[in-house]
Each structure stands twice: as C-alpha cells, then as structure tokens.
C-alpha cells in the first residue's frame with residue numbers, strides 16, 4: 672500500500688480495466704496520496720488530448736511526389752493502348768522496347784529521402800509519444816505485466 676500506483680495501473684483505472692479488488696486498492700491509495708492523484712489527473716488529461724487530437728494530413732506536395740513515384744502509369748499500360756500495336760513486325764517491337772526503356776529511365780531516378788526524413792522528425796517532435804507503459808493494451812510486454820498483476824496483484 673505504501674508503493675505508489677504504477678502508470679500502467681492508473682491507465683487501466685481510467686480505462687475501467689481494473690478488477691474490483693485492484694480498483695478498491697487504487698481508490699484507497701489515491702485518497703491518501705496527492706502525487707498519485709496528480710498523476711491520475713495528468714494521465715486522464717493526456718488520454719483526452721490524445722483521443723481528441725486531430726490527425727495530421729499528409730502534406731500535399733509530399734503526397735503528390737509519392738503518387739508520382741508509386742502510382743505512375745506502369746510501362747505495361749502502354750501495351751494496352753491499341754495504337755502501340757499498330758506498327759507490326761520485329762522492328763516495331765524493338766522500337767517499342769526502346770521506347771519503354773527510355774520511358775523507364777526518364778522516370779524520377781529516386782525519391783529524395785531527406786524531405787521525408789525531415790518531415791518525419793518534425794512530426795515526431797510535435798507528437799506526444801506515450802511511454803510504452805501508457806499503451807499497455809498495444810504492448811505485449813505491458814500486457815504480460817498486467818496479466819501478472821492480475822494474478823498476483825494482491826501481494827502489493
């Protein structure tokens with residue numbers, strides 16, 4: 672009872688995921704421990720914030736670049752155009768192959784990675800990434816901790 676309530680247990684309390692015994696234990700501790708009450712309120716506020724946070728849209732220029740890179744018409748799309756087949760014979764086939772080769776070499780050689788990395792770092796810097804302990808339900812280790820806590824939690 673002297674131990675402070677762990678973040679994962681506070682999180683479970685907020686989520687209504689504690690069993691009756693753990694809930695009663697937490698309530699008893701919270702009634703006597705201001706730091707844990709503050710932590711509970713902070714966590715509750717964070718969860719509200721995370722739940723209400725708007726999702727960031729992909730920047731238009733980045734979306735366009737990705738689309739150009741990955742959703743461009745594939746070379747074989749040319750083959751489905753009837754007029755490509757109009758010139759028959761080996762020479763035409765060779766010309767077609769050359770055209771396809773030219774087309775593929777004229778495609779953007781590579782997507783510049785720096786803007787992607789910079790954008791990712793900027794977004795990561797702005798995002799409140801929860802501690803692993805706060806996302807117990809999505810984390811196998813923490814889930815195991817929870818399971819252990821459920822089995823032997825009364826020992827605390």
Ligand SMILES: [Zn+2]
Pocket residue numbers: 674675676700704705706707708
């Ligand atoms: Zn406490």
